[in-house]
Amino acid sequence: MGIERTVFGAIEGRPVEAYRLESGVLRARVITYGAILSELHVPDRTGRMDDVVLGYDDLPSYLQYRGSAGAICGRYANRIALGRFPLDGELYSLSVNEAPNHIHGGFRGFNKQIWTAEPDTEGNAIRLTLDSPDGDEGYPGRVAASVTYRLTDESALEIVLEATTDRPTIINLVYHGYWNLAGHSSGSIRDQHLLIEADHYTPVGPGKIPTGEIAPVAGTAFDFRNERPIGLAIDDTSQLPEAGYDHNFCLRGESGRLRRAARAVDPGTGRGLEIWTDRPGVQFYTANHFEKAPAIGKGGAVYGKHAGFALETQVYPNSPNEPHFPNAILRPGETYRHVMRVPFFTS
Numbered sequence: 001m002g003i004e005r006t007v008f009g010a011i012e013g014r015p016v017e018a019y020r021l022e023s024g025v026l027r028a029r030v031i032t033y034g035a036i037l038s039e040l041h042v043p044d045r046t047g048r049m050d051d052v053v054l055g056y057d058d059l060p061s062y063l064q065y066r067g068s069a070g071a072i073c074g075r076y077a078n079r080i081a082l083g084r085f086p087l088d089g090e091l092y093s094l095s096v097n098e099a100p101n102h103i104h105g106g107f108r109g110f111n112k113q114i115w116t117a118e119p120d121t122e123g124n125a126i127r128l129t130l131d132s133p134d135g136d137e138g139y140p141g142r143v144a145a146s147v148t149y150r151l152t153d154e155s156a157l158e159i160v161l162e163a164t165t166d167r168p169t170i171i172n173l174v175y176h177g178y179w180n181l182a183g184h185s186s187g188s189i190r191d192q193h194l195l196i197e198a199d200h201y202t203p204v205g206p207g208k209i210p211t212g213e214i215a216p217v218a219g220t221a222f223d224f225r226n227e228r229p230i231g232l233a234i235d236d237t238s239q240l241p242e243a244g245y246d247h248n249f250c251l252r253g254e255s256g257r258l259r260r261a262a263r264a265v266d267p268g269t270g271r272g273l274e275i276w277t278d279r280p281g282v283q284f285y286t287a288n289h290f291e292k293a294p295a296i297g298k299g300g301a302v303y304g305k306h307a308g309f310a311l312e313t314q315v316y317p318n319s320p321n322e323p324h325f326p327n328a329i330l331r332p333g334e335t336y337r338h339v340m341r342v343p344f345f346t347s
Contacts, residue, residue, distance in 0.1 A: 003119040003126065008033070009059030016059055017117055023124045023151035025049075026344070033062060034071035034111040035128045035147050037177055039298075040157065045270030045346040050183035052271065054287070054308040057298050065295040067287065068176040071111035072147050072161065073104040075132055075139050076328065077174035078248070078283060078317040081209045085320035087140070087329065088168055094138035101207050104176075106137030110145065111176065125150035134167065141167030143330075147175075156343040163336040171330040172315050173338055178287055178308030181266035181273065185301030189286070189309050190231025195263040196224035196284065198249035202316055202325075208246055210318050210325075222247060227263065230286065230309060244288035244306065248281045248316050255280035255326060258339055262311050265347060276341040277313035280326040285310040313340050 008018040008031050016033045027049075029039035038055040054069045056062050062069075083094040083102035095106035104111060115128035125148050132143040143165045150158040161173040180189050201222045202210040217223040221233035221240055235243050253259040261282045265272035275282065291305035319325040330336045 003121050003124075005119070011059070011114060014114055016114055019117060019119060019126045021124060021126060021149070021151050024153050024155055026151045026155055026157070028149065028151055028157070030117075030126050030128070030149050032115045032117050032128060033059060034068070034113070035115045035130070036062065036070040037149060037175070038070055042271060042344050043346065048269075050269075050271075051298065052179055052181055052184060054178035054180065054184050054303055055298055056295075061296065066293065067178075067289055067295070068104060068111045070177045072173060073176045074110035074145060074171070074173040075105050075136065075143060076102075076170050076172045076320075077104050077176070077312065077314060078172065079103050079207070079209055081207070081318050081321055083138070085170065087170065087320070092138060092140060098207070101209060108137065110173070115147075123150060139169055141165040141169035143169060143171070145173065147173070154343065155345070156341055159340040159342070161336075161338040161340075163330060164334070165330050166332055168329060168331050170320050170328045171336045172319070172328050173336070174283075174312045174314050175340055176310060176312055178310050179264065179273065180308045181264060181271045182269050184297060184308070185299060188231070188304075188306040190234060190306055191229055191267065192309070193227045193265045193267065194224050194230050194284075194309070195227040196249050196282065197252050197259070197261055198282070199225065199252060200250040202248045202250065202281075204247065208317075210248065210316065210322065212322050212324075214250055217249075222249070224249075227265070231306070234286065234306075242288045244286040246283070246285045246288060248283050248314070250281055250316070251277070251279070258341065261313060264309070264311075270346045272345050272347055274343050274345075275311050275313065276343070278339045279313040279315065281314050281316045283310065283312040283314055283317070285312070313338070
C-alpha cells in the first residue's frame with residue numbers, strides 16, 4: 001500500500017525525514033532523527049484508534065526535551081559506571097554525560113543522530129542505518145548499526161537491531177519508547193496493568209548503577225510475576241525513592257531465544273501488548289523525569305510524571321564492569337542481532 005515519505009525538519013542543513021507505515025489496523029510513523037518511532041496507532045476493544053507512544057509533533061521538541069522518547073539508544077544504552085570499562089586488557093574511557101557515569105551512548109549517542117532510511121514497501125518496513133566511527137564517544141571500533149521497524153498482518157510491531165564492528169567493542173542497542181495504552185495524551189499509566197517474566201532484578205546504588213547483586217523480586221515492589229497495576233507499590237519510597245521505576249529485570253528463559261518478557265493491559269480501553277525478546281533483561285522505566293520537567297507532546301498533550309512506561313529489552317546496565325552479568329562484547333566477524341516483537345490485542 002506504499003510508504004509515505006515527508007520532510008520532518010532539518011539539522012544544520014541536513015533533512016530529517018518521516019515515513020508512514022500501515023498494515024491491517026496498525027499505523028506508524030518513523031523519523032530519521034534518533035531512528036524514532038514517533039507514532040503508533042492501535043485500536044481499542046471498540047475499534048477506536050489511538051496513538052499509544054509518547055512523542056512530539058516537530059523536530060525542535062525532540063531536540064528540546066530529554067528522555068529519548070521513541071529513539072534507538074546506543075552504542076551502549078543504559079548506564080556504565082564512571083564512564084569506564086575494561087576490554088581485552090585495556091581500560092576505555094567514555095564521555096560522562098550523567099556525571100559521574102555514562103548513559104545511552106554519550107552526549108551524541110545514536111538517539112541524537114540522523115540515520116539513513118531505506119523503505120521496504122513490499123515488506124511494509126523501514127530500515128535505518130548509522131555508521132559510528134572508531135572512538136565515537138570513547139568507544140573502540142567502527143560500528144555499522146541498523147534498525148528495522150516492521151508492521152505485520154498479525155497486528156504486531158517488529159523491531160530488529162543489528163551491528164557489526166571492525167574492532168572488539170561493546171554493544172547494547174535499545175528501543176526506548178514510552179507506552180501509554182489508553183492513548184499518549186491520557187495522563188498517568190499507574191492504573192494500567194503489567195506482568196514481567198522475571199524472578200530476579202538488579203538492585204541499584206548511587207547514580208542508578210547496579211550493585212552487582214541479582215536479587216529475588218518476591219516480597220518486593222519489583223514483583224510483577226502476576227499481572228497487577230503499575231501504581232500498586234509505586235509510592236513505596238523505601239524501595240522506590242523516586243516514587244517510580246527505573247530498574248532492570250532479569251528475564252526467565254534462555255538469552256538468544258525469543259520469548260515473552262512482559263504483558264501490559266489498560267483496563268479502561270481493553271488495549272494491550274506483549275513484549276517478546278531474545279535479550280536477557282528488560283529495563284522498566286515509568287518516565288519519572290517528567291516530574292521536574294514536564295513536556296508538551298503531540299497535539300499539545302502535557303506529559304507529566306508517569307505519562308508512559310518503557311520496557312527496554314537489553315543486556316544488563318553496567319554489564320561490561322560486572323563479569324557475572326550477560327556479555328556485551330561484539331568482535332569482528334560477529335553480528336549483533338537483537339529482536340523485539342510487540343503484538344497488540346484487546347480484552
